[in-house]
Amino acid sequence: MDRRAIQDHGVPGLALMECAGASAYDALRAAWPDRRHLCVLCGGGNNGGDGYVIAELARRDGLVVDVLALSDPGRLRGDAATVASRYAVSGVIAPFQGELPDGCDMVVDAMLGTGLQRPVEGEYREAVEAVNASGLPVMAVDIPSGIHGGTGAVLGAAVRADVTPTFIGLKAGLFTGDGPGYAGRVVYDGLDVPAAVYEGIEPAARRTGYDGLRHRFPRRERTAHKGRYGHVLVVGGDAGMGGAALMAARAAARCGAGLVSVVTRREHAPGFLAAQPELMVHGEEQLAALLQRASVVVLGPGLGRSDWGQAVYREARGFPGPQVLDADALNALADAPDHHDSQVLTPHPGEAGRLLGLTSAQVQEDRFAAVHALGTHYGGVAVLKGAGTLVQGADQPPALCTDGNPGMASGGMGDVLSGIIGSLIAQGFSPVDAAEAGVCLHAAAADRAAGAGERGLLATDLLVELRALLNPS
Template identity: 55%
Template sequence: MDALPDALYTPEQVRALDHAAIHDSGVPGRVLMHRAGRCAWLLLASRYPHARRILVLCGGGHNGGDGFVIARLAAEAGHRVDLCVLTDLQALEGDAGLAAQQACECLTPRAFTPELAAQADVIVDALLGTGLDRPVTGRFAEVIDAVNAAGQPVMAVDVPSGLSAATGKVLGTAVRAAVTPTFIGLKRGLFTGDAADYAGEVLFDDLGVPAGVYQGITPAAQRFPATALSRYLPVRPRGAHKGAFGHALVIGGDRGLGGAVRIAGEASARSGAGLVSVATRSEHVAPCLAARPELMVQGIDQPELIAPLLEKASVVAIGPGLGQDKAWGRRLFGAALAAGRPLVVDADALNWLAQSPVARPDWVLTPHPGEAARLLGCSTDAVEADRFAAVTALAERYGGVVVLKGAGTLVSDGQRCRVIEGGNPGMASGGMGDALTGVVLGLRAQGLSAWEAAAVGARVHAEAGDRAARDGERGLLAGDLVDQLRGVVNP
């Protein structure tokens, strides 16, 4: 298998790549199908060397055709293969029909039963391909549920059946795969939303198509691997001083919420900001200074007192622990907007924004799906149904750069999109969003553009979370993540 490329495509774009390979570059479709099936078979044989009984589930179309190739190669290698076909064999045509005919010359298809799934050493899912755009029902749903209930390892061909290759959303039900080899172009739905729980390890092979096939088709999104961080976080000049790395200001921490600004402020400092100020309620000043004396913490009980701090700051974060007090939180939000500084907007500041929408070109918004839903005036389910559409709509409506948090965080300015891999379920705890706000703020203070600070910040945040989780995901705290930041921002 090849190294994972950064380019991610929609299913329609991958079909265009297939078409270009076949019709423009002269690679016959049956050759591509054989290459895909052989590649998947070799992966299965290497990943599960002791497997002797293999269940292959085939649907129609090219996905089923790949499955027929796998079944034939496994049988020719001497394995016991149970081939189950959930489509009309007689109706199969073209390359898939030829692959089915060749498989059936050495195998007799069997009717699927849950017992076959339970008895298999490994299961091959070639039921539904990348074109799925509606919920799985009927016999296909029954088979998928039985496969999941069997608990045996599954290799999904191209995409787990039932998972949208376009959005990463489970459509009714979906196969939970241990590994997913995918071909020609990486499908963007394999890297966000529900995919983390269904795709398993994603591997890639371009099937040897000519490089020219990819010209003229702009990827729908890009991965952002951790190895790319060094491009944005170079070694500092030896003569550097704190004034060269910006003055970041965090505003928030209403009564009872002082921890949020402390986390954001410390994350900003640990990400490399030269100076970090925190504006919060007076009662939070002493605890914040005791915990992190490097921060400059000021009590702001009257919103009009924020003006001198805003004047000194080069970049501002508003929202962590800001609360919903109109006389304090909303007025501070208004003051931050009026200051004309680059902004990072999170938490309750996003809720104030949803109530009084405005657009700006120079800010970074960092909503979770619930906040995104309020900003778009829709349900959280609607946001999660198509995270790519949601993040694009947010960027178009509010301007700047949007970081839509979640499994497979998305970063978009309305024209381009980054998918942030990494992160873990341990990060589903209080304060993690405040830490992300601080990281983005700190990077913005050091001179990164809004786009760079958002994408790099999200990747740094995910990597720090993964390092912190080495001792276990359950019980992971935002402070544990912050403790890892210095190592991540010095790649």
């Protein structure tokens, strides 16, 4: 898009670099208005050029500025060479020599941009490690050095930034994989490039969140009745794991399904009904009859790997309608792969790895490739959970949810998500729309519940928040 703006639409490259540098400098001052001693680390490309623009603006603003070059400024080309030469007229450019200067109280990372494809090594790695060890606030220009712009993977080592201003297009790697943990707060500026720059460009992903989907939850008609909102059947809850099926069923009910039934171990029934009397709870002998009446099956929460779990899994997989698979249903699918066009798979990276014959780390290295492969191999819709959850439907770019928080790293969150998705399918959403809306509802509910703190957030804390989100004023 940079190239198209310059070559096809007459935007001067130097003007684009100056606008990016000015935008980044504004973000820096907004984040730390009281800090006065800036260290800028500049690499050998246009990312470094942005750094020289920032340094010049800071120097004019009366800040103390130290510029450390990771590449000889005399070897720069094009616009980066222009802005580096301009800075050198009145400022000093020193080579990086293994450490940051004394006295600086904030750092700008302008070393490596979005084109990085190989591990960070040598002097650049030393600089990354020095920045991370400094304990100072850090702004990364466009993307933290060492993060792959397309996948969010760390290439050897990466700068941990507090703020990352990014330009013209949002980089997918800022929002999934390791990217969110390194980018900090992302600030976007389109730099006013012509709209035609974006024409015909297929996005790597489509950013999604609750605010963009709340219109999908209109008020119900006054003549509504429960038969219009479907029947969710949750299958799971082997001995010692009944809570997983209970949470999925409670989430399905709280999200508005007309009826919710559960097939679980018979001994769980009294506890389920005490916790949520609106549920209909049965033993496995009722499964065949319930499959005849269900609108959607949520299969896997607390299912386990025992003979009981395997038997109910095989029977439930015969259901011809939509299915939502989670937890041990995904492990059973990995053991005996099959294809189902109306299913929704909801794996975390470890489960996705088992489904694809990969390690969890390999899945995280390219989450986009993994979620696409899940849909290709197994059919239906794939939801790859984690920071920057991805929802992949057939023949479309994945949706990337940027809501959610680290408090969601606790047991039961996936069970609640599967119940939400199942409930939306029962109410008439297509599997792909239910998966996207469910992921966003789940994340938004967790963000609301985390108002009291992320640590200690429980999956059941989301249930009360879901009701408000599903009834926006």
